Amino acid sequence: MQTLQKLGRMPIGLTVPALTILLVVFGLPIVLLFLTSVNAPALSLSNYQAFLRQPANVRVLFQTIQVSVVATAICLIIGYPMAYLITAASKRVRMVLLVLVIIPYLTSLLVRTYAWIVILGDSGLINNLLLSTGLISSPLSLIYSRMAVYIGMVHIMLPVMILPLVSVMMGIDKSLVAAARSMGAPPFAAFWRVFLPLSLPGLRSGLLLVFVFCLGFYITPAALGGLRDAMLSTLIAAQVASSFNMAQTAASAFILLGIAAVMLSVLGLDLADTKTHGTRLARKSWRSGLPSFRALTRDLNELASPYRAKRWTAKLYQAGGSSGLWTTLGTLFVLLVMLYLLFPSVVVIIMSFSGGEFLEFPPSTLSLKWYSSFFGDPSWTGAAWMSIQIGVAVAVLSTIVGTLAAYGLNRTFPRLRSFLTLIILAPITFPSIVVGIAAYFGLLNLGLIGTKTGIILTHSIGAIAYVVVIVSATLANFDRRLEQAAKSMRAGPLQTFRRVTLPLIRPGVMGGALFAFIHSFDEVVKTSLVSGFSVRTLPLKMWENIRNQIDPTIAAVASLLILLPLLWLLVLYVTGWRPRPRAQNVLPDAVS
Amino acid sequence: MLEKSLIQATQIEFHRVTKMYGPVAAVRDLSLTVHRGEFLTILGPSGSGKTTTLMLLAGFEAPTKGDILIAGKSVAAVPSYRRDQGIVFQSYALFPHLTVRRNLEFPLEMRGIKATERTARVDRILERVHLSDFCDRMPSQLSGGQQQRVALARALIADPPVLLLDEPLGALDRNLREQMQVEIKSLHKDFGITTVCVTHDQEEALTLSDRIVVMREGRIEQTDTPEALYDRPANRFVASFLGEANILENLGFDRELVATQPPGTFAMIRPERICVFPADKTKRADAGQRQSVTGTVDDMIYAGPLRKYRVRVGNSLLMVREHVASGQDIFRPGDEVRLEWLSSDIRFVAA
Ligand SMILES: Nc1ncnc2c1ncn2[C@@H]1O[C@H](COP(=O)(O)OP(=O)(O)OP(=O)(O)O)[C@@H](O)[C@H]1O
Ligand SMILES: [Mg+2]
Numbered sequence: 001m002q003t004l005q006k007l008g009r010m011p012i013g014l015t016v017p018a019l020t021i022l023l024v025v026f027g028l029p030i031v032l033l034f035l036t037s038v039n040a041p042a043l044s045l046s047n048y049q050a051f052l053r054q055p056a057n058v059r060v061l062f063q064t065i066q067v068s069v070v071a072t073a074i075c076l077i078i079g080y081p082m083a084y085l086i087t088a089a090s091k092r093v094r095m096v097l098l099v100l101v102i103i104p105y106l107t108s109l110l111v112r113t114y115a116w117i118v119i120l121g122d123s124g125l126i127n128n129l130l131l132s133t134g135l136i137s138s139p140l141s142l143i144y145s146r147m148a149v150y151i152g153m154v155h156i157m158l159p160v161m162i163l164p165l166v167s168v169m170m171g172i173d174k175s176l177v178a179a180a181r182s183m184g185a186p187p188f189a190a191f192w193r194v195f196l197p198l199s200l201p202g203l204r205s206g207l208l209l210v211f212v213f214c215l216g217f218y219i220t221p222a223a224l225g226g227l228r229d230a231m232l233s234t235l236i237a238a239q240v241a242s243s244f245n246m247a248q249t250a251a252s253a254f255i256l257l258g259i260a261a262v263m264l265s266v267l268g269l270d271l272a273d274t275k276t277h278g279t280r281l282a283r284k285s286w287r288s289g290l291p292s293f294r295a296l297t298r299d300l301n302e303l304a305s306p307y308r309a310k311r312w313t314a315k316l317y318q319a320g321g322s323s324g325l326w327t328t329l330g331t332l333f334v335l336l337v338m339l340y341l342l343f344p345s346v347v348v349i350i351m352s353f354s355g356g357e358f359l360e361f362p363p364s365t366l367s368l369k370w371y372s373s374f375f376g377d378p379s380w381t382g383a384a385w386m387s388i389q390i391g392v393a394v395a396v397l398s399t400i401v402g403t404l405a406a407y408g409l410n411r412t413f414p415r416l417r418s419f420l421t422l423i424i425l426a427p428i429t430f431p432s433i434v435v436g437i438a439a440y441f442g443l444l445n446l447g448l449i450g451t452k453t454g455i456i457l458t459h460s461i462g463a464i465a466y467v468v469v470i471v472s473a474t475l476a477n478f479d480r481r482l483e484q485a486a487k488s489m490r491a492g493p494l495q496t497f498r499r500v501t502l503p504l505i506r507p508g509v510m511g512g513a514l515f516a517f518i519h520s521f522d523e524v525v526k527t528s529l530v531s532g533f534s535v536r537t538l539p540l541k542m543w544e545n546i547r548n549q550i551d552p553t554i555a556a557v558a559s560l561l562i563l564l565p566l567l568w569l570l571v572l573y574v575t576g577w578r579p580r581p582r583a584q585n586v587l588p589d590a591v592s
Numbered sequence: 593m594l595e596k597s598l599i600q601a602t603q604i605e606f607h608r609v610t611k612m613y614g615p616v617a618a619v620r621d622l623s624l625t626v627h628r629g630e631f632l633t634i635l636g637p638s639g640s641g642k643t644t645t646l647m648l649l650a651g652f653e654a655p656t657k658g659d660i661l662i663a664g665k666s667v668a669a670v671p672s673y674r675r676d677q678g679i680v681f682q683s684y685a686l687f688p689h690l691t692v693r694r695n696l697e698f699p700l701e702m703r704g705i706k707a708t709e710r711t712a713r714v715d716r717i718l719e720r721v722h723l724s725d726f727c728d729r730m731p732s733q734l735s736g737g738q739q740q741r742v743a744l745a746r747a748l749i750a751d752p753p754v755l756l757l758d759e760p761l762g763a764l765d766r767n768l769r770e771q772m773q774v775e776i777k778s779l780h781k782d783f784g785i786t787t788v789c790v791t792h793d794q795e796e797a798l799t800l801s802d803r804i805v806v807m808r809e810g811r812i813e814q815t816d817t818p819e820a821l822y823d824r825p826a827n828r829f830v831a832s833f834l835g836e837a838n839i840l841e842n843l844g845f846d847r848e849l850v851a852t853q854p855p856g857t858f859a860m861i862r863p864e865r866i867c868v869f870p871a872d873k874t875k876r877a878d879a880g881q882r883q884s885v886t887g888t889v890d891d892m893i894y895a896g897p898l899r900k901y902r903v904r905v906g907n908s909l910l911m912v913r914e915h916v917a918s919g920q921d922i923f924r925p926g927d928e929v930r931l932e933w934l935s936s937d938i939r940f941v942a943a
Contacts, residue, residue, distance in 0.1 A: 481681050482687060484650070488650060488677055
């Protein structure tokens, strides 16, 4: 009690649990890893030189950048108009469209990748259709190509581009565009001069997030790409699997990390230039690289915005004055994008009811055999149960630790806050293969490789970051005078937290817990590195199946996982993700 | 309830308190005594340290130097939640997730008071602030004035010995504000609580307070009763901050007065102490005690019951305020007028 009260007076102390876990599992190992990569204490760059001397490595390096740039660009080209159309839609249509974008966003990445294998594969949906209609005589090689990689990556990244854009666009006062029109600006000029500049923050958030995720992408390129489409992550994973030459692997990891950092500051810089003080800001970011990371913090905040319910519902407006042709084109575009986002999941669900020996689309006979095969196979149910246990433990641990940390960060000086936030967010901003390797060494020191505890800790460092982002966003809107009021009424620090703060930030905390669970429940890359061979989680088993294409049961598993986002949305709805009838007008900040 | 409060009423002392925010001194060397049961208002321009003073008293900030005593004991080591003060925040800080009733019960619950007693006390105070019908509403479903009354009731319900008000009426419109001033005043009288109120509305300060503290840049300029403060301001700042003040630069017309003027002071007269006549009217019979100068009307403002003139006399402008009465002369810009006042209405104020 005494110590707790002291901690309460020293809010930064609340970040200690989070930082301790982070430091032990990730912080110290990554420093050691860096020292290894430069052959400390000798300090040489030989490992980096060795990496760069191999043309194949350099090719992969440039390929990684190229694929990321192209994928991000496609996301932008599709995502911006899509976000605009969603924002401009009527309130009800917008809510439906948003839900339809959020569902794939919350759907397991493995499942979505699997869906594309099913569609693009040699005996997949497209080839089967073309073969059966007689248009082609032998299967087209759609999968294991660069195009397949782009189709899969863009599919997965598109919601990450659209959601921050919508969130910013909905905050734009439509009367500004109307005002520009009234001053004689034609529609396009009004868009170009007023709406576009105002939407830049969302654009930047989307671009940065998509690009950073793409750089470290492992699963989808590995599953859909050919041998020539390897990304840096794939290369590192191969190094880990084949030799585990630690110094060499460490060097590769830091090259990937370095590229991410450089590309980030370049991207942050370019877009900063569009603002008035751009040049000054740009020079600064060259020196420290910090501003773009800080921007990243902000961007991650944008992802948390589904939890700021009022932003979705506030400032409703309709895009006025659109002609019939544009409406038709717009509708068509929205339908096509939605088809692209949702069709794969639908295919998987339908196929999972196939009655034959193999999965077919459309199924010639219907049966539940793959479902009974899932529920009858202890290796599947065991893996699922394992994942649920781990996910729940991760959610509980990181929600508690992360909420404490977010609370502590909220109460400290801005400088310390942004510095510590950067550190806490590292596990989700760094490429996951890098985090995984660091965690591997961290757990090796603790003797926790191949244990449930080890996996829980590994997942928690990422999950804590999500909780901190989401809870911080909620706390930023929290009126601290409510706490002072409670204290003036003789409520001690703990009582104040329990009776006033917690009830008011509960939607954020629940959202954080949900994200923590999802993060854990879908995690493959890090898990595969730290699980040894003893712990089998559901994603690990699925990944194994996807790579070796052994068991059609995965279609049933995938279908079940596709239904989860609906459950998540329900959870979000129940815990406060909805417009409140009247509470908004007077005390909006404290409520949401 | 009433007697108990009176007995509880507590004296507060600030003893040379300084509060620094980094290099900025928000409060400097402030010493002040708030008597038992007194209604004291802290008045000052924006950024003068009023809120900081209140936060120090509430225990949300700790003094950099000096000490604060409540009922004779230092509260340096007493955290805010043990200080037993009722506070009304500017934004009311009603808990948005609790109904009016639960909001009012909160301070009682924290004091471990039983449910039946709580209900009774909530009912009693709701009646007192005329909100009995609203107890099951959420704060967001109340008007500004109703929220304000809930906040006041919540601050008073546990009979705290000290009540702190931070711009309690700032968010209300003028009519409601005047109504609430009456309400607060009568509540203060009934409960007899030592009250410290922060405002930058001088009218509010003059209406409510037993004494007023005028602050500037973290320092106390003057502490006095409303009347004394208005009638005998200690310096030029207080004189012009509280009401309007004419500073008479040149007293060449009054030898006697010049002789009595302490060095380094200004002569000051309130606009309503000056009478205005047509320039050609003869002097009154009692002219002996009066000073008179002539000037030109520069501007006239009609303000309901008042008429305000700005009159150019030599190089300086004098403000004159006259109550509107029937049969009065009305002057227009450009008119020649004669201004008269009693020598005894002149005040000498420090720079
Ligand atoms: N938390 C803080 N950190 C730094 N400076 C502060 C802080 N709080 C107040 N100050 C500074 O202290 C001075 C006094 O502030 P205070 O809020 O007490 O003024 P005030 O008299 O209440 O003004 P107002 O009428 O505008 O509310 C100001 O210069 C303000 O900028
Ligand atoms: Mg203030």
